[in-house]
Amino acid sequence: MSKKSKRYKALLEKVDLTKQYTLSEAIALAKECATAKFDESLELHVRLGVDPRHADQQVRSTxxxxxxxxxxxxxxxxxxxxKQKEAQDAGADIVGGEDLVAEIQNGRLDFDAVIATPDIMKAxxxxxKVLGPRGLMPSAKTNTVTxxxxxAVKEIKAGRVEFRVDKTAITHNAVGKASFPVENLLGNVKALLRAILKARPAAVKGTYVKSITIAATMGVGIMVDPVSAQKDAAAE
Incomplete structure (x- = not known):
């Protein structure tokens, strides 16, 4: 059994693990629990009532x-x-053609996002096999093949995020830094929740949002009432 640190034990005293908080309460509490020596991210984890094994129940968008x-x-x-000059002018950090494809094949991975034009997708x-497991492969579904x-470069630089269900039907996304005001974090969370709700597959029956958890990078998972959270997000 892993031993919990004094810092983590102190966080457990602040959070009622049996309670479902409102979005505002959970965000404020997650900020309070961000006691690490760096500016932690706040993360939103949403468990969905989908079966990721079926193609018609995939949830993925930006x-x-x-x-x-x-x-x-x-x-x-x-x-x-x-298009290479267009990308450079827009603020892309790395730009190339088939030469860059070869560099990536040989192990170059010093980037966080990849955009490709349709005419280079053959190469x-x-x-x-390199980018897929890292979630970096360009795709028309995420507007990274365009x-x-x-x-696309400007959107990613401005804070565009991709959400997608993993094998356990959960989405995981950072929604800002713990240093952000509660109002900004709440705005980001509501926007992401609305997008996840909008992306509901037609094949899904029954409860779509099973559970919602908010946590700082090094913090404790704080449960959110999924019904009230969806109402808050939809009210915008």
Missing amino acids: IVLPFGTGHTKKVAVLALGE AGRLG FDVAG
């Missing part, structure tokens, strides 16, 4: 958080011709 994530992503763009398709590279 959203630009209104108040950003507090983390500026390093963006790589795979493109040909003039970029070889990167599936000729509008400038728009």
Whole structure:
């Protein structure tokens, strides 16, 4: 059995693990529990009533958080011709064509997001085994395969995040830093919840949102009342 630190034990005294909090209460408490020596992220974990094994029950999309994530992503763009200059002008950190594809195949991974134009996907398709497991493979579903590279770069830089269910039917996303005001974190959480609700697959029957948990990176999981949270998000 793992031994809990004094810091973690102190956090457990602040959180009622049997209670379901409102979104505002959970966010304020998560901020209070962010006692590490760095600016922790606040994370939203949503367990959905879907079966990820079925293609028609996949949940995956993107959203630009209104108040950003507090983390500026390093963006790589795979493109040909003039689209490379467009990407550079938009603020992309790494830009290249088939030469960059080869570098990534050989182990280059110093970026947080990858955008590709459709005309280079034949070459970029070889990167599936490298980028796929890291959640970085460009996809039309997440607007990372597009000729509008400038728009895609700017959105990612502005705080666009991707949400998708994992094998246990849970989405995991950072929604800002603990140093953010409660109002900003609440705005980000509501926006993300609305996007997840909008992405509900038609094949899903019964309860869609099973549970919601908010936690700081090094904090305690705080349970949120999923019914009131959905009402709060929908009221915007």
